[in-house]
Amino acid sequence: MSDTLIEIKDLKCRIDNQNILQGLNLKINKGEVHAIMGPNGSGKSTLSSVLAGNDNYEITKGSITFLGEDITEMSPEERSWKGMFLAFQYPVEIPGVSNINFLRTALNERNKYFGIDSIPAKDFLKMVAEKSMLVGLDNKLKNRSVNEGFSGGEKKRNEIFQMAMLNPKLAILDETDSGLDIDALKIVANGVNKLKSSENATVVITHYQRLLDYIVPDFVHVLHEGKIIKTGDKSLALELEKKGYDWLKTDTAI
C-alpha cells in the first residue's frame, strides 16, 4: 500500500472566465498535517472547494488522485463517502433540519453506499454524545437547525463536530480558526489532534501562525495566484508572520 493519500497534479481551474488555480501541485501522505497560507484571494477556498468536488469551478487542466483513484470528475457525495471532508470557511445554514437529523442522514447515506445497514439509533446517539464532548459542542446545538442562528464560533465548532462524526481520511479545514477566541481555538485544535492518526491527514488553511502552535504542521505551503510558490516546515509560518507575503511574491517574480 502506498502512503499517498492525495495527489494534485498541475491543477488549473476557472470560474466566470477567470482563472483561479493556475497549475497547482501538492502531494499529501497519510499521517501528515499540511498548512496552507497565503494572501486573501490567492485561491485557498477555491482549492478546498475543488477538492471537495464543487462543480461550479471548471477544471481546465490537471488531475486529483485520492487513495489511488482519479477523482477529478467524481461527485461531491462520493468523495465524501470515500473519506473527504471540508470544514467550510462559511458554514451554511439549513433551517428546519436538525443537526442530528442532518448527520444521521449523512452517515446512513454513506452506509448505504458501502452496503452497510444504517446505524442503530442507540449507537448513533452514543456517538453523538462522545464526539460532541470532544469538541465541546453545547448540548443544545445538537438539536437546533444546522448552523441556524449559531454564532461564528459555534459554527466552526459544529464543523469539527461533524468531522468527528464522519471520521474522514482527509480533512480540509478552511480558516476554521478565524472567529474563534483563544479558548475555543484550543478546544477545536485539541479535537482535531485527537482525530489524527497514521491513516488520515489534515490540511489546515489559515492566516495565523497561532493555530499552528496547537495543530503542528509537517509542511507549510504558501499559495499565491493559484500556485504554491513556497513550501517549508513550521518555521516558514513564523517567518510569514513576521515578514508578510511580499518578499515571496517578488521572489517568484524573478
Add this chain to the structure above:
Amino acid sequence: MSYTEKELKKELDNKSYEFGFVTDIESDKAPIGLNEDIVKLISSKKKEPQWLLNYRLKAFQIWKTMKEPDWAHVKYTKPDFQNISYYSAPKKKKELQSLDEVDPELLKTMEKLGISIEEQKKLSGVAVDFVMDSVSVATSFKDKLGELGIVFCSFSEAVQNHPELIKKYMGTVVPYTDNYYAALNSAVFSDGSFCYIPKGVRCPMELSTYFRINESGTGQFERTLLIADESSYVSYLEGCTAPSRDENQLHAAVVELIALDKAEIKYSTVQNWYPGDKNGKGGVYNFVTKRGICGYRSKISWTQVETGSAVTWKYPSCILKGDYSIGEFYSVAVTNNFQQADTGTKMIHIGKNTKSTIISKGISAGKSQNSYRGLVKIGKGAKNSRNFSQCDSLLMTDQCGAHTYPYIECENPTATVEHEATTSKIGEEQLFYCMQRGISEEKAISLIVNGYAKEVLNKLPMEFAVEAQKLLEISLEGSVG
C-alpha cells in the same frame, strides 16, 4: 459525476407517480352528461328524501346561471361538463355487513395506497372511511366510536340515519350559491364523509377518509360535513390519490366544518391527486371549497400538504363568528413540471378577540406556477382581533413562478394584522454543503424542503407526517435547475 443526468432521468420516470394504478372493479356508472334527470338519478340511487332532492335541484338551477371563475392565476382548458359521468360506484352485490365482504380488488387498492384497513386498525388506531370514485366503501372502527356517541360514516349513510343533522347543518357554511363549483357539487355530489362528535367528547383517535378517483371519465364530487358539538375535539385527515390518466379529471368537493362553542377541529389534508405527466398532460382539476365556522372560544385548524393535481383552486377558510375563536391555516403546496396551484385561505373575523394564524409555504419547481391567495377580513365588531400571516416561497428553478396575493380588509381599528412574506431560491451552497457531507442532491433537496416546510408538517398527525414527507420527496425529484 457518478450520478449522471441520464440515471437521474430514468429514476424520475420510474418514480414519477407511485399511485398511478387502476383498479379493475366493475362499476355502476351513470350515463355521461348533466341535466335534471341525472341529478334525479343520483338522488334516487341514494334513496334520498325529497328535501334533499329539492336541494340538489335548486343548486343545479343556480349553477346553470353561474360562470366558471377565472380570477385565479391558473390557465387550463375548462372541463366539458357534459362529457363527465357524475356517478360511479364500485358495483356491489349486496349491502356490506363487515370488512370481510369488501371486494378483494378494492382491498388491494387500499393496500397499494398504504392504508390496509386491517393494519390501520391494529397499528395506528385511526378510523378510516374510504371513498372510491363517488361512493364510500368501508368505514372502520364504527362500533368503537359509536360507544362514545361519535358518528363517523359515509355521507349517504348519514342522510339515511341522521337526516336531522344533515338537514340542520348542510349548506350552512358553504351554501350552494357560494361559487360555481360548490353549486355543481351541491347538485351532483354522490358521497363523502360525515362526522358528528357529541358534546364534551374528545375523539380518541384520528378520523381519516381516503378519496380515490378510479374510473375514467368520471368526476369526483364528494361532500364532507363535520360537526363538533360544544366542548368536543376531533382530528380529521383526508388523503387523495388518483390513477395516471391522459385526460383531465375533475374533482370538485365541498367540505363544511362546524365547531360549536369551545369545540376544536383539526382538519388535515394530504392531497396527492395525479398531477399530470412531466409534459403537462392529464392530471386532476382540484376545485374545492372548504370552510369552517367557529362558535364562542372554538378553534379550527386547517393543515394541508398539497403535492398533486394539475390545477388546484382551493381556499380552506374560517369564519370566526364566536368571540375568542381561533382560526389557523398551515399549508405546504408543491408544484412541479406544469402544475398550477392557486391556494390560500380566508380568515373572516366577526367576533371580538378572535385570532387567526396563516403559515403558507409554497414550493415551485419545473415550469410550475404556485400562488398564495389569502384574505384577512376584520369585521366592524371584531374588536381586538389579531392576525398573523407568513407566506414563504421557495423556488427550485428559474422557470417556475411564485406569487403572493394577500388581501386585507380591516374595518375595526383595534385589530392588528401582520403580514410577512419571503421568496428564496434553493441555495446551491446549501446543496453543496449537504453533498459534501455525503448527502446526494436528491436527498439534500428533500432534506432542505422538509426543513423549510417543517413548521407546517409538524402540525400533521404523527401517523401522516412521514407519509407527507415522502410525498414531498417524490414530488420534487430531479427538480433543481
